[in-house]
Amino acid sequence: MSSDPGRPYVVAHVAVSADGATTGFQPDVARFYELARTWDEDLTLAGADTILAQEPALAQAGRPGPAAGGPLLAVVDGRARISAWEALRDAGHWSGVVALHAEHTPPRPPGRQVRELVTGADRVDLADALSTLGRADGVKVVRVDSGGTLIGALLAGGLVDEISLLVHPCLAAGQSTGFWYGAGRVASALTLVAVRRLPGGLVWLRYRR
Numbered sequence: 001m002s003s004d005p006g007r008p009y010v011v012a013h014v015a016v017s018a019d020g021a022t023t024g025f026q027p028d029v030a031r032f033y034e035l036a037r038t039w040d041e042d043l044t045l046a047g048a049d050t051i052l053a054q055e056p057a058l059a060q061a062g063r064p065g066p067a068a069g070g071p072l073l074a075v076v077d078g079r080a081r082i083s084a085w086e087a088l089r090d091a092g093h094w095s096g097v098v099a100l101h102a103e104h105t106p107p108r109p110p111g112r113q114v115r116e117l118v119t120g121a122d123r124v125d126l127a128d129a130l131s132t133l134g135r136a137d138g139v140k141v142v143r144v145d146s147g148g149t150l151i152g153a154l155l156a157g158g159l160v161d162e163i164s165l166l167v168h169p170c171l172a173a174g175q176s177t178g179f180w181y182g183a184g185r186v187a188s189a190l191t192l193v194a195v196r197r198l199p200g201g202l203v204w205l206r207y208r209r
Contacts, residue, residue: 002161003158003161003209004158006131006134007127007130007131007134007159008042008043008130008133008134008139008140008141008142009140009141009142009161009162010045010130010142010144010154010159010160010161010162011039011041011141011142011143011144011160011161011162011163011164012144012151012154012155012160012162012163012164012180013032013035013036013039013143013144013145013164013166014151014163014164014165014166014180015027015028015029015032015166015168016165016166016167016168016179016180017167017168017170017171017172018167018168018169018170018171019171019172019173020179020180020181021172021173021175021178021179021180022147022148022178022179022180023172023175023177023178024172024173024174024175024177025168025170025172025175027166027168028166028168028200028202031166031198031200031202032166035164035166035204036143036145038164039141039143040141041071041141041142041143042071042072042137042138042139042140042141042142043071043072043073043074043133043137043139043141043142043143044071044072044073044074044093044094044142044143044145045074045076045142045143045144045145045146045150046073046074046075046076046144046145046146046150047075047076047146047147047149047150048075048076048077048078048079048081048082049146049147049149050145050146050147050150051075051077051082051084051088052081052082055083055084055087058084058087058088058091059084059087061087061091062092063087063090063091063092064090064091064092065090065092066089066090066092066094066095066096067092067093067094067095068095069095070093070094070095071094071095071143072094072095072096072097072098072133072137072139073088073093073094073096073097073098074097074098074099074100074117074129074133075088075097075098075099075100076100076124076126076129076150077099077100077101077105077124078100078101078102078105078120078122078123078124079105079106080101080105080106080107080108082099085097085099085112085113085114086113086114089113089114096115097114097115098114098115098116098117098133099114099115099116099117100117100119100124100129101116101117101118101119101124102118102119102120102121102122102123102124102125103118103120103121103122104121104122105118117129117132117133119132126153126154126157126159127157127159130142130159144160147178147180148178148179148180148181148182148183149178149182149183150182151180151181151182152181152182152183153182155181155182155188160209161208161209162193162206162207162208162209163190163206163207163208163209164204164205164206164207165180165204165205165206165207166202166203166204167202167203167204167205168201168202169200169201169202188209189209190207190208190209191207191208191209192205192206192207193206193207193208194206
């Protein structure tokens, strides 16, 4: 259950090195998404940078169409940088796509085929977006599939209920350009709720705030 009854339960599920990096090492992608099914999310929340990094692969991938019964995908795109909305919708992973914009987001192409949710002035109001999606779409569980920038913003806003870290047996050190908690650090007490050792030296840690 969410710590705030007015919004969905939010899980940040991240593959990290032993020093907390999200880049500079090769994650076990198959294991990561196998564990992601734990929450059976109603909504996958991603940042624009995460989606932009996937656009070349999306351009080459098949398009089976929206996944009936699958989660929604909401992308925080305050600067209107995403263009592959139809490819995302038809990728076969999600039932639909929502673009999260702010009032000052640059103008979008007319007739663009994507649902928009506009909230906040200069930046997307994440708390309001989550609450609105909870009311409008019956979203109860959100899994954040993104890098540290979005997770850091959610942590700063007190919007993360559970932190799930799939820790890999390596140190990214100077090879890393990002950490799962973003550029800032938000002091917060955590309660360890589960530890699981996995093949290949992986350790799965789950915390609640």
